Amino acid sequence: MPTCTINNVTCDFEEGQTILEVAQANDLEIPHYCWHPGLSVVASCRICLAEVAAPNPRNDGKIETIPKLLPACQTPAGDGHVITTTSEKAVQSQHSVMELLLINHPVDCPVCDQAGECGLQDYAYRYGHAGSRFQEDKIKQPKKDIGPHVLLYSDRCIMCTRCVRFTEEITGTSELMIDGRGAIESIDVFPGRALDNPMSGNVVDLCPVGALLDKDFLFTQRVWYLKSTPSIDGLTASGDNIFVEHNAGEVYRIKPRQNMDINRWWITDEVRQGWRFIQAEDRLLMPVIADSNAFARDSADEAWDVAESAALNGLQQAAHLATMVSPMLSCEDAWHVANLARAIDPQAVLGVGPVPYDGDDQTMQDGFVIRAEKAPNTRGVRRVLESFGGPVLEASGFEAALRKDDSIVGVLLTGNYPSQWVTPQFREAIGEGRFVVMLDTLPNSLTERSNVLLPAATWMEKSGTFENADHRLQSFQQAVHPAKWCKSEAQIAMDLLSQLRGEKPSVYCDAQTRVAMAEAGLPEMLHDVKHPRQEDVQTDSDMHLIVL
């Protein structure tokens, strides 16, 4: 295998790798702005210039320094090359590049959303120098609203062009361009167009400075207060890896988490913005018993005790039970809910809730897939329900069973959809005579009809496992506590089951549940589940770190 030396560290590499790629593979830092592993190489920012010495075949292979500095992001590593970014010449070049980039930068860090995760701040500190020789007036550029999710603060831009290349090379929508030349060149949208594509928010992540900003996150939180919890997209069947970023129990934003097998570096705007229902004003927050006032209870524990007893009594009295497990639930939720249903009625009908679709799958130019299926765990829920034996009905079959089987007197429903999911036909199929227990997050036409309504936790408020459209099982961690008095469906089912059996209640644990599932005939819940990488798990003492 060929080897080279980067800043005195000997590195193996594969033919074709650039110096920057070799450095990154060996945990060596070479500063870079315009380079991104998912985009073409333009070598325009020049911050990565390195001094390279290579064997000269015309001088008996003697190692000689190449007079010009070379861009590490574009120059292939060569066998025997000696590369340095810490020599006087390379450091001088880094100082010059940083001085140039800061000439027209407004240095408005105290009011900039990017402060704390800004590549310009970080490199100015590490690769720049304190003074500026620039005496003239800075060129001022306008702030622009360039799309439904993104604002452009042009005078912070360093013209790395990552955003322009993203719209050309990944989404193929090409809304962005470089306008002008020299000191007055700037990024802009083409006249009459907006940055409006299903993945537009990724340009905010790609921007190494604070030029492109997320409208919904703007001025809401300083990033150094945010904690990141590794999670999985809980809205679609993609299984995209994400970070949930939160502070003091409140979620502020979603960021992509790199997974080269699934979402690479990207997420859709739908995933980035669609989580906000968890903080909806009309979120179901307390247990409710029809014709009773559970709100008057003194404490959450008392309200839950009363409501869970009412739910259990009603379901136990039903001769025959039907249970619908939503594809928005985790495998662990599904397992506990089905376990409860079959403990109450060993012949309980089991069904998977409705699976929302929106058009067809869309494949981006780099292979990233936007899934039409808008539920995170249809396959996982079905897999779990099948392990209980007997037929597992799809939503239409479940609805048909409700219409024709009068012996179904008790119905246990789960929802947890980000929007309205109960159709008039389904509401009608439920009818009036049955005892309905509903575990849900948002009000719908069945919440008022339910005999007992138990407020459920969203996926960010619990831990579990989702199986995506490609049958990949991935676990996710709990980011924030459940809203007000909400509980996960798994915990609610466990509480009801312990009441049913007269046992002491126990606390839900995703790992223990997976062990129990594996013992009950789902070994894949132990062997196939992919967990977040250790480096993605942030501890309380971690600073908010950025990866350019």
Ligand code: FES
């Ligand atoms: Fe190499 Fe920009 S990162 S020139």
